[in-house]
Amino acid sequence: MTLTLSIVLAVSAALFSIGLLAALSRRHAIFILIGIEMMLAAANINFVAFWRFNPQPQEPTGIMVAIFAIAIAAAEATVGLALVIAIYRHYGTTNVDQLDQLKG
Amino acid sequence: MNSWIVLHLWLIPAIPLLASLVILGLTNSRRPMAAAVAIGGQGATLALSLLAFSATLHATGFRAFHNFTWFTFGEQALRIGWMLDPLTAAMVVMITFVSLCIFVFSVGYMATDKNFSRFFTYLSFFTAAMLGVVIANSLLLLFVCWELVGLASYLLIGFWIERPSAAAAAKKAFITTRIGDIGFFLGLLWLYHSSGTLLFFDDGRGCLESGGLVLIGASATAIALLIFCGAAGKSGQFPLHVWLPDAMEGPTPVSALIHAATMVAAGVFLVARVYPIFSLGANNGVTPALTVVVWIGVITGLMAALIAVAQYDIKRVLAYSTVSQLGLMMVSLGVGGVAAGITHLLAHGFFKALLFLGSGSVIHGCHEEQDIRRMGGLRGLMPVTFLTYAVGMMALSGVPLLFSGAWTKEEILHATSRWPASHVPHFLMLAGVVLTALYMTRQMIFVFFGQPRPAPTPAHESPRVMTIPLIVLAGCTIFLSVVITPAWPWLYHYLEGEPAHFDLALLIQPMLFVSLALVAAGIALGFFIYRGAGEGDPVEHTLPALFRFLANRMWLDELYDRTVLALARISARLSDWMDRYFWDGLVRLVGVVGKFSGSVSATFDERGINAGVDETSIGARGLGRVMSAAHSGQIQNYLGAVAVGMLALLLLYAWLA
Numbered sequence: 054m055t056l057t058l059s060i061v062l063a064v065s066a067a068l069f070s071i072g073l074l075a076a077l078s079r080r081h082a083i084f085i086l087i088g089i090e091m092m093l094a095a096a097n098i099n100f101v102a103f104w105r106f107n108p109q110p111q112e113p114t115g116i117m118v119a120i121f122a123i124a125i126a127a128a129e130a131t132v133g134l135a136l137v138i139a140i141y142r143h144y145g146t147t148n149v150d151q152l153d154q155l156k157g
Numbered sequence: 158m159n160s161w162i163v164l165h166l167w168l169i170p171a172i173p174l175l176a177s178l179v180i181l182g183l184t185n186s187r188r189p190m191a192a193a194v195a196i197g198g199q200g201a202t203l204a205l206s207l208l209a210f211s212a213t214l215h216a217t218g219f220r221a222f223h224n225f226t227w228f229t230f231g232e233q234a235l236r237i238g239w240m241l242d243p244l245t246a247a248m249v250v251m252i253t254f255v256s257l258c259i260f261v262f263s264v265g266y267m268a269t270d271k272n273f274s275r276f277f278t279y280l281s282f283f284t285a286a287m288l289g290v291v292i293a294n295s296l297l298l299l300f301v302c303w304e305l306v307g308l309a310s311y312l313l314i315g316f317w318i319e320r321p322s323a324a325a326a327a328k329k330a331f332i333t334t335r336i337g338d339i340g341f342f343l344g345l346l347w348l349y350h351s352s353g354t355l356l357f358f359d360d361g362r363g364c365l366e367s368g369g370l371v372l373i374g375a376s377a378t379a380i381a382l383l384i385f386c387g388a389a390g391k392s393g394q395f396p397l398h399v400w401l402p403d404a405m406e407g408p409t410p411v412s413a414l415i416h417a418a419t420m421v422a423a424g425v426f427l428v429a430r431v432y433p434i435f436s437l438g439a440n441n442g443v444t445p446a447l448t449v450v451v452w453i454g455v456i457t458g459l460m461a462a463l464i465a466v467a468q469y470d471i472k473r474v475l476a477y478s479t480v481s482q483l484g485l486m487m488v489s490l491g492v493g494g495v496a497a498g499i500t501h502l503l504a505h506g507f508f509k510a511l512l513f514l515g516s517g518s519v520i521h522g523c524h525e526e527q528d529i530r531r532m533g534g535l536r537g538l539m540p541v542t543f544l545t546y547a548v549g550m551m552a553l554s555g556v557p558l559l560f561s562g563a564w565t566k567e568e569i570l571h572a573t574s575r576w577p578a579s580h581v582p583h584f585l586m587l588a589g590v591v592l593t594a595l596y597m598t599r600q601m602i603f604v605f606f607g608q609p610r611p612a613p614t615p616a617h618e619s620p621r622v623m624t625i626p627l628i629v630l631a632g633c634t635i636f637l638s639v640v641i642t643p644a645w646p647w648l649y650h651y652l653e654g655e656p657a658h659f660d661l662a663l664l665i666q667p668m669l670f671v672s673l674a675l676v677a678a679g680i681a682l683g684f685f686i687y688r689g690a691g692e693g694d695p696v697e698h699t700l701p702a703l704f705r706f707l708a709n710r711m712w713l714d715e716l717y718d719r720t721v722l723a724l725a726r727i728s729a730r731l732s733d734w735m736d737r738y739f740w741d742g743l744v745r746l747v748g749v750v751g752k753f754s755g756s757v758s759a760t761f762d763e764r765g766i767n768a769g770v771d772e773t774s775i776g777a778r779g780l781g782r783v784m785s786a787a788h789s790g791q792i793q794n795y796l797g798a799v800a801v802g803m804l805a806l807l808l809l810y811a812w813l814a
Binding site: 073076077078085149150152153154155156 | 785788789790791792793796797800
């Protein structure tokens with residue numbers, strides 16, 4: 054069995070779904086961040102996969118986008134973690150169920 | 158010299174006016190200074206008046222005037238000015254001289270009054286206004302000064318403001334003369350409308366010269382009668398005479414000033430001044446306007462003489478005698494004897510001032526007693542007053558030869574006898590002469606003869622400051638007769654602008670004997686009736702009804718009260734009712750309509766516009782509540798929503814593709 058685009062996309066979709074499920078269902082802020090990171094990883098896999106299975110894969114376009122996305126995701130994770138720490142300091146909890154200040 | 162006095166004629170009224178203002182600036186504490194300023198000003202004016210008088214002597218028929226533009230409106234320029242002619246000059250001298258005597262007398266008479274300075278302020282103002290009337294060369298300027306005379310009379314008649322009767326008399330005088338002045342003002346406007354000028358003399362274009370008279374033409378009668386309304390008001394002619402006796406409420410020097418030199422003379426002077434308008438289009442010396450003047454004068458003269466017979470107040474007798482004499486002057490003017498009328502006015506000015514000041518002296522000597530029944534036997538107690546009063550009485554009655562009043566009266570009787578329209582005025586005036594002699598004799602007997610009435614403190618002669626003016630005026634009364642005898646009628650010819658000749662043969666005229674007989678009859682009748690009169694009047698006992706009729710002034714005041722005043726009161730009540738119910742109701746109705754429309758619009762606002770806005774806001778609030786329910790604040794809900802949305806988009810995309 055050879056590796057095809059469909060298999061890779063299926064893996065990516067599964068990863069995205071798992072990440073989404075984590076982001077939606079977990080109560081701890083850090084786990085939500087982890088879920089988001091998983092969804093980003095799924096997107097990166099897609100970039101790389103589409104590039105890898107391109108008829109002309111000479112130019113490293115997909116891998117470059119993925120590298121950029123990883124860098125931005127790192128920055129995003131930093132900001133996210135900092136927010137979580139700030140929230141914890143302010144409210145004494147990181148349970149997002151209790152963080153409902155935005156309630157209308 | 159002539160031109161200087163003509164150019165500076167305005168100084169004659171200006172000096173007393175200035176004196177009045179200066180006194181106004183002084184306080185009550187400087188009483189001698191107030192009197193000194195007033196008398197000094199009057200003396201200076203008298204000097205100027207004599208200068209003006211001498212200027213008119215240089216040429217017969219002297220007339221000079223000085224006009225200038227007061228203000229311009231559009232194309233029209235309103236010009237006023239002053240003039241000097243024999244009429245003005247004679248009047249000015251008489252007014253200033255008599256006023257000076259009255260001023261000096263007032264120093265004694267008002268010595269204890271607390272408003273001494275104010276009195277002299279008003280007196281100076283009064284003479285200033287009157288002099289303005291006399292020198293005016295414009296009917297407008299004359300009218301302005303005329304009204305100032307009215308104001309001054311109001312202030313002086315009501316001088317003792319703490320007395321309600323004085324205040325009422327002042328008001329009555331002012332309002333009654335105002336009624337005449339309305340006519341005067343209308344006449345003035347009409348004159349301006351028809352002739353285009355109010356200047357009397359303006360090099361042939363003035364309203365009294367040929368240029369102006371041509372333009373007046375047919376409206377002359379109406380204009381003359383309207384102007385006569387004003388003259389009748391000021392000169393106390395029937396039916397506007399009622400204020401004059403009430404004016405006795407003022408201090409006696411004021412009565413003297415009003416009755417002799419100033420106010421009442423103004424009316425006669427006015428008629429004499431605008432005489433060309435009265436006599437315009439005369440047929441044999443008779444015009445409708447002059448006929449009215451004659452009959453009003455006759456009615457006034459006779460009525461007032463009758464009333465005077467039944468008065469007990471010493472000043473009221475004199476007041477009615479003034480009214481009567483003014484009627485005589487009006488008759489004289491009406492029948493064409495202008496010079497005779499004015500000469501009588503001048504002579505009357507002297508002897509009536511003398512009589513009034515004499516009565517003031519009597520009142521002063523009798524401790525403010527004015528009822529002639531409570532006087533008597535003053536002959537011995539007040540010799541100077543008695544003698545001077547006798548001179549005035551004989552002049553007024555018309556005792557011939559020495560006293561000025563006799564000659565002027567004779568001249569007036571001459572003029573009336575020559576009137577072509579009717580002889581009735583002549584005979585009525587003869588009756589008036591008898592009555593005048595009668596009531597003056599009555600007064601003399603009551604006041605100076607008989608036994609002195611018992612009084613708490615006996616009467617005393619007045620101080621010299623009061624008796625000297627009396628002596629001077631008595632002297633003038635006698636002196637004036639020199640220049641008005643038929644033998645040398647200098648004053649008449651001076652006024653008419655003709656040279657006078659001396660002719661002793663003319664001294665004795667038939668009229669002299671007629672008037673002598675009449676005066677003798679009047680005085681004899683007076684002696685006969687009142688000889689033994691004690692406390693009461695013999696006429697009152699024998700003819701009580703007639704006496705009561707006359708004593709109550711022929712019930713004219715009551716008649717006016719029942720008619721004119723009642724009408725005024727009814728119309729006042731009617732207007733009050735109109736105001737209260739009709740106009741006020743109208744205003745209220747407008748208010749109610751406004752209130753109703755306001756409430757309608759308020760309801761519309763409340764129920765319509767406000768309700769719509771409220772509904773909108775309630776809807777927005779409800780929507781907001783619904784929307785806000787979606788915002789749970791749970792971040793994962795939002796994320797879920799995003800995921801669902803994206804899935805939906807994907808499905809949509811898949812379905813479309």
